[in-house]
Amino acid sequence: MSAEVTTGKKTLITPFNVxxxxxxxxxxxxxxxxxxxxxxxxxxxxxxxxxxxxxxFDLLCGVALAAGGYTTSxxxxxxxxxxxxxxxxPAILTAFLGYSxxxxxxxxxxxxxxxxxYPFFVQSGPTSVLFEVGLCVFLxxxxxxxxxxxxxxxxxxxxxxxxxxxxxxxxxxxxxxxxSTMHQxxxxxxxxxxxxxxxxxxxxxxxxxxxxVSSIAxxxxxxxxxxxxxxxxxxxxxxxxxxxxHDGVVLGFAKAAAVVxxxxxxxxxxxLALDNNxxxxxxxxxxxxxxxxxxxxxxxAILYAxxxxxxxxxxxxxxxxxxxxxxxxxxxxxxxxxFNWQLAPVDRYFPSWMEIALxxxxxxxxxxxxxxxxxxxxxxxxxxxxREHASVELHEHPVKPHPQTxxx
Amino acid sequence: xxxxxxxxLLGAGGISAVLGKAAHAAxxxxxxxxxxxxxxxxxxxxxIGCRRCEAGCNKVNNLPPxxxxxxxxxxxxxxxxxxxxxxxxxxxxxxxxxAKGPVFxxxxxxxxxxxACASACFxxxxxxxxxxxxxxxxxxxxxxxxxxxxxPFDIPTFEYDQVLAPRIMKCTLCNPQITSGQLTVPGCVxxxxxxxxVYGKRSDLINIARSRISAFPNLYLNHIYGEHExxxxxxxxxxxxxxxxIGMREDLGVTPAxxxxxxxxxxxxxxAGLWPVLLLGIYAVNKxxxxxxxxxxxxxxxxxxxxxxxxxxxxxxxxxxxxDENTKKAIEREVKKALEEAAKAPAExxxx
Numbered sequence: 001m002s003a004e005v006t007t008g009k010k011t012l013i014t015p016f017n018v019x020x021x022x023x024x025x026x027x028x029x030x031x032x033x034x035x036x037x038x039x040x041x042x043x044x045x046x047x048x049x050x051x052x053x054x055x056x057f058d059l060l061c062g063v064a065l066a067a068g069g070y071t072t073s074x075x076x077x078x079x080x081x082x083x084x085x086x087x088x089x090p091a092i093l094t095a096f097l098g099y100s101x102x103x104x105x106x107x108x109x110x111x112x113x114x115x116x117x118y119p120f121f122v123q124s125g126p127t128s129v130l131f132e133v134g135l136c137v138f139l140x141x142x143x144x145x146x147x148x149x150x151x152x153x154x155x156x157x158x159x160x161x162x163x164x165x166x167x168x169x170x171x172x173x174x175x176x177x178x179x180s181t182m183h184q185x186x187x188x189x190x191x192x193x194x195x196x197x198x199x200x201x202x203x204x205x206x207x208x209x210x211x212x213v214s215s216i217a218x219x220x221x222x223x224x225x226x227x228x229x230x231x232x233x234x235x236x237x238x239x240x241x242x243x244x245x246h247d248g249v250v251l252g253f254a255k256a257a258a259v260v261x262x263x264x265x266x267x268x269x270x271x272l273a274l275d276n277n278x279x280x281x282x283x284x285x286x287x288x289x290x291x292x293x294x295x296x297x298x299x300x301a302i303l304y305a306x307x308x309x310x311x312x313x314x315x316x317x318x319x320x321x322x323x324x325x326x327x328x329x330x331x332x333x334x335x336x337x338x339f340n341w342q343l344a345p346v347d348r349y350f351p352s353w354m355e356i357a358l359x360x361x362x363x364x365x366x367x368x369x370x371x372x373x374x375x376x377x378x379x380x381x382x383x384x385x386x387r388e389h390a391s392v393e394l395h396e397h398p399v400k401p402h403p404q405t406x407x408x
Numbered sequence: 409x410x411x412x413x414x415x416x417l418l419g420a421g422g423i424s425a426v427l428g429k430a431a432h433a434a435x436x437x438x439x440x441x442x443x444x445x446x447x448x449x450x451x452x453x454x455x456i457g458c459r460r461c462e463a464g465c466n467k468v469n470n471l472p473p474x475x476x477x478x479x480x481x482x483x484x485x486x487x488x489x490x491x492x493x494x495x496x497x498x499x500x501x502x503x504x505x506x507a508k509g510p511v512f513x514x515x516x517x518x519x520x521x522x523x524a525c526a527s528a529c530f531x532x533x534x535x536x537x538x539x540x541x542x543x544x545x546x547x548x549x550x551x552x553x554x555x556x557x558x559x560p561f562d563i564p565t566f567e568y569d570q571v572l573a574p575r576i577m578k579c580t581l582c583n584p585q586i587t588s589g590q591l592t593v594p595g596c597v598x599x600x601x602x603x604x605x606v607y608g609k610r611s612d613l614i615n616i617a618r619s620r621i622s623a624f625p626n627l628y629l630n631h632i633y634g635e636h637e638x639x640x641x642x643x644x645x646x647x648x649x650x651x652x653x654i655g656m657r658e659d660l661g662v663t664p665a666x667x668x669x670x671x672x673x674x675x676x677x678x679x680a681g682l683w684p685v686l687l688l689g690i691y692a693v694n695k696x697x698x699x700x701x702x703x704x705x706x707x708x709x710x711x712x713x714x715x716x717x718x719x720x721x722x723x724x725x726x727x728x729x730x731x732d733e734n735t736k737k738a739i740e741r742e743v744k745k746a747l748e749e750a751a752k753a754p755a756e757x758x759x760x
Contacts, residue, residue: 035571036571037569037571038567038568038569038570038571038574039566039568039569039574040568040569041569043568045566045568046568047489047490047491047492047556047562047564047565047566048489048562050553050554050556050557050566051553051557074687077691078687078690078691078694079690079694080691080694080695080697080698109552110550110551110552110553111549111550111551111552111553111566111567111570111573111574112549112550112551112572112573112574113550115531115548115549115550115551116550118531118548118550119530119531119550122531122548123531123532123533123548124530124531124532125529125530125531125532125533126673127526127527127666127669127673128527128528128529128530128554129528129669129672129673130528130530130552130554131530132673132676134530170691174683174684174687174688174691177683177687178679178680178683178684178687181679181683182676182679182680185672185675186672186676189669189672189673190554190557191557192668192669192672193524193527193528193557193558193665193668193669194557194558194560195661195668196560196657196659196660197557197560205671208672208675
């Protein structure tokens with residue numbers, strides 16, 4: 001928990017930099033190949049498997065794991081949990097970067113990326129679930145940008161427009177929650193059209209609800225997980241308020257995540273019962289399904305509950321990792337493992353190393369931008385100049401101790 | 409069914425009553441296809457697996473020449489699917505119980521009455537033409553490939569090797585060639601030497617299929633594949649062996665693809681309309697709660713101060729009273745002392 005020693009590192013050849021360098025290098029190579037040789041040059045996609053890792057991980061997981069933005073801002077500004085205020089900015093930044101990277105990744109995946117705005121400006125297909133996903137992601141990305149801009153404006157010392165945006169906080173938050181509800185659920189609804197391709201254990205009329213509810217758990221867990229990482233690596237960028245509120249955020253979010261995961265587990269069972277899919281549980285896919293909902297939904301729900309009850313912060317932090325992995329597992333199961341389950345093994349899809357490299361590249365780019373922004377802009381702390389204004393409209397703070405006067 | 413279960417989740421019969429109209433695709437309206445639209449009837453009892461339909465299709469659609477010529481029947485040894493360079497394929501199915509020899513089946517776009525691809529496309533690149541064919545418009549396609557995910561028959565294909573302008577490739581029922589007058593029947597139908605393929609109005613084809621089945625009940629299964637599958641298709645099949653034995657899904661159901669997502673899409677305006685109300689309500693309740701809590705706190709503080717003041721005053725009064733008393737006593741004591749001293753003094757004087 002103590003501050004990382006970041007001073008005195010003069011050499012650029014650190015293990016972190018080497019790994020990042022390799023990933024960036026490979027990513028650039030794959031980028032070059034993708035836009036000179038086409039999708040066939042870099043992916044294992046086929047006519048049977050039109051969607052691969054870039055949709056499963058970069059889109060489905062990316063959007064789910066960026067759900068911290070709307071959950072945190074809703075908790076703070078709508079549900080009135082003002083003690084989570086310091087968690088909002090990191091969560092909004094993560095969400096904004098997450099969605100930006102989702103859109104970046106889509107440029108690699110679709111055949112004609114320059115036409116991505118076509119559904120909104122040239123010809124709309126409103127009968128498509130994908131249209132709804134696209135429209136919501138497009139609007140939400142703009143919303144997140146506006147929500148993030150005050151941090152940049154404070155960094156640049158521009159006051160007027162920043163104050164205008166801060167005054168729109170409630171409207172932006174509600175807009176964000178509405179859009180998130182829609183597209184988080186719609187990502188699940190994408191698969192409603194393919195009941196003949198998705199294994200019955202994962203196909204359900206409730207897919208949109210499953211995706212939405214699990215995105216809340218994903219968002220809460222990502223805030224806990226990221227908070228832990230940030231505490232480790234960006235400790236010196238945090239002000240006293242952030243640090244003093246941090247444990248409260250972890251406990252509060254863990255409590256919420258325990259309840260949400262429990263509810264998610266229940267509706268998964270309801271879905272199973274509704275379609276009378278019990279007999280599938282005794283197959284290989286059934287074992288895999290049980291692993292997912294027992295090991296990565298029920299177990300973290302219980303561990304979160306224990307962590308909150310016993311106030312074991314470390315248990316909560318590890319549980320957040322388990323939950324995040326569980327969400328990733330679920331999205332992979334729906335879009336890859338259980339999708340096209342009836343195809344012959346030889347026709348099934350497995351990503352190429354270049355697809356994996358590009359996904360790593362996208363995540364790495366996100367991490368680097370996050371680190372840059374949170375190093376220079378007021379993300380984990382409040383700008384002295386803007387302090388009293390920041391706490392006027394929607395959230396009133398107790399008097400904050402000055403960073404230097406607060407021992408930690 | 410699916411829509412109903414989805415709406416059931418929304419938890420209110422009233423809601424489904426309201427939405428019943430908006431999501432009319434799933435209501436009691438049933439689209440039976442454009443009247444007079446054309447289709448093809450494939451008869452698996454007649455097909456000899458000569459691949460001439462593949463050659464005919466290749467020619468009229470200007471597709472690239474295949475690595476093996478069309479008269480090379482060894483390609484039938486492996487199961488094939490449609491690809492960007494071939495809109496239609498014939499597969500051979502051996503060792504089917506009850507069949508005397510191999511059975512062949514031609515596969516291509518089924519031209520659904522309500523196509524999954526068209527419903528799934530977010531730029532409306534697919535059109536179900538009144539003539540029957542489902543065609544694709546390359547001028548708007550983004551290349552997202554959701555149509556390929558959506559198609560229950562695994563038909564649309566993608567030019568993965570194209571960098572700048574990859575296309576979705578699929579059978580058009582030769583719609584462009586027929587409407588422009590270049591052809592009178594699709595390329596495959598024109599090339600079939602054994603009349604395993606018949607091109608005509610869908611309603612007529614269903615009658616032809618029924619009459620064949622009733623004329624030779626021992627030769628045919630009593631089922632026209634495509635009459636109801638996925639809500640009905642313009643391409644129809646009759647066969648002497650179960651359809652699952654010639655590579656066709658028998659578990660697709662009769663629900664048209666658009667109905668599978670209409671329930672979820674109908675919930676969207678509901679969320680857009682209700683969520684802000686709920687969230688603002690929660691916000692308002694919280695704000696009010698805070699205000700009331702603040703007010704109560706202030707009142708409590710005021711009360712506490714008043715009580716403290718009253719208590720303080722009381723204590724002060726008592727203290728003052730006590731002090732008064734003490735002062736009085738002190739004065740009395742002093743006076744008494746003075747008097748005593750005064751009384752003592754003359755006595756002392758006298759004594760001197």
